[in-house]
Amino acid sequence: MEAGETVSNARLKLLPLLLAVPLLITGCQSPYVYHWGRYESLVYVTYAKPGKVPPEAQVQKMEEDLQKAAAANKPVPPGFHAYLGYLDYQLGKPGLARQEFEKEKAQFPESTVFMDRMLASLAKK
Amino acid sequence: MKTRLLRLGLCGLALTVMLTGCVTPPYDYTNFRAHPPRSILVLPPLNESTAVEGTYGYLSTVTMPLAEMGYYVYPVVVVDQFMKENGLPTAGEMHQAPLDKIRDIFGADAVLYVTLKQYGTKYQVINSATIVTVQAKLVDTKTGMVLWEGTATAQQNSGGSGNIFADLIVAAVDQAINSSTDQAHDVSRMANALLLTPKDHGLLYGPYYPKDKQ
Numbered sequence: 135m136e137a138g139e140t141v142s143n144a145r146l147k148l149l150p151l152l153l154a155v156p157l158l159i160t161g162c163q164s165p166y167v168y169h170w171g172r173y174e175s176l177v178y179v180t181y182a183k184p185g186k187v188p189p190e191a192q193v194q195k196m197e198e199d200l201q202k203a204a205a206a207n208k209p210v211p212p213g214f215h216a217y218l219g220y221l222d223y224q225l226g227k228p229g230l231a232r233q234e235f236e237k238e239k240a241q242f243p244e245s246t247v248f249m250d251r252m253l254a255s256l257a258k259k
Numbered sequence: 260m261k262t263r264l265l266r267l268g269l270c271g272l273a274l275t276v277m278l279t280g281c282v283t284p285p286y287d288y289t290n291f292r293a294h295p296p297r298s299i300l301v302l303p304p305l306n307e308s309t310a311v312e313g314t315y316g317y318l319s320t321v322t323m324p325l326a327e328m329g330y331y332v333y334p335v336v337v338v339d340q341f342m343k344e345n346g347l348p349t350a351g352e353m354h355q356a357p358l359d360k361i362r363d364i365f366g367a368d369a370v371l372y373v374t375l376k377q378y379g380t381k382y383q384v385i386n387s388a389t390i391v392t393v394q395a396k397l398v399d400t401k402t403g404m405v406l407w408e409g410t411a412t413a414q415q416n417s418g419g420s421g422n423i424f425a426d427l428i429v430a431a432v433d434q435a436i437n438s439s440t441d442q443a444h445d446v447s448r449m450a451n452a453l454l455l456t457p458k459d460h461g462l463l464y465g466p467y468y469p470k471d472k473q
Binding site: 170173175177178180181211213214220238245246247248251 | 297298312314315316318319320322323326327329330331332333334335336337338340363364365366368441444467468469
């Protein structure tokens with residue numbers, strides 16, 4: 135009887151843990167400050183498999199991530215808007231690039247010096 | 260019952276040792292506290308391993324842990340391209356860039372210099388081991404002071420890492436495309452977790468770290 139109780143108690147204690155693990159993996163109860171989306175994996179692919187995901191496709195994925203972040207009510211990470219702006223610039227869309235650099239600045243004032251530099255180089259072109 | 264407790268105890272003990280990095284004394288954070296950075300510029304790592312893919316396989320894993328610890332992290336690709344276009348084509352040359360220049364151009368409070376000591380998979384007869392060893396140094400751009408330094412090794416043997424936390428870190432990262440990435444790239448994330456997050460040895464939390472989590 136006592137042994138049986140121990141087992142069921144132990145199982146009971148395990149239950150929340152078992153429930154928590156899939157949640158953690160799917161990101162429903164994400165412990166992260168930012169919505170990361172595919173930012174870092176795009177950085178990886180850019181270098182590891184050049185040309186595999188061209189800038190147009192990267193922009194599309196990042197736009198999707200922006201929507202997901204908004205839906206999850208989470209900010210995108212540092213560098214996200216700056217990288218998106220850089221992709222826009224590569225695609226010959228300086229207007230969009232400007233908007234993204236400004237967004238990076240507004241979200242993270244620490245980026246101001248670098249973003250102003252990027253904005254100035256856009257203005258020159 | 261007793262054996263089970265003992266086993267649990269041993270398990271917990273082993274885990275604690277793994278996470279705290281044995282019994283080395285806590286890091287001296289005097290310089291760190293005197294010049295706490297808000298922003299960190301990460302340069303592509305110097306690669307002392309034999310794997311050329313290490314440089315960028317690693318660079319794409321370092322923004323997440325630093326940002327989640329509360330720092331502004333400059334966009335690694337944009338920084339890398341900017342430096343290349345301005346006469347610094349290799350990581351080695353970027354690491355030589357004067358601090359005042361880095362501060363002037365990027366506005367960064369600190370630079371993280373990383374050296375990859377090991378990066379890659381060793382194949383043995385019946386299994387394989389993927390090992391990443393990183394050495395890192397955080398330097399204040401105003402004073403040139405070393406704010407923090409550390410080193411960590413992560414190893415994943417074929418058939419899972421045996422460390423549920425490390426596996427979770429890897430599982431939490433979405434894949435951009437369903438292509439297999441090199442294993443050492445994933446193991447880099449574990450190495451970063453071991454390098455940057457341990458209490459008393461890793462980085463202190465930055466300004467964007469949520470107060471309620473501290």
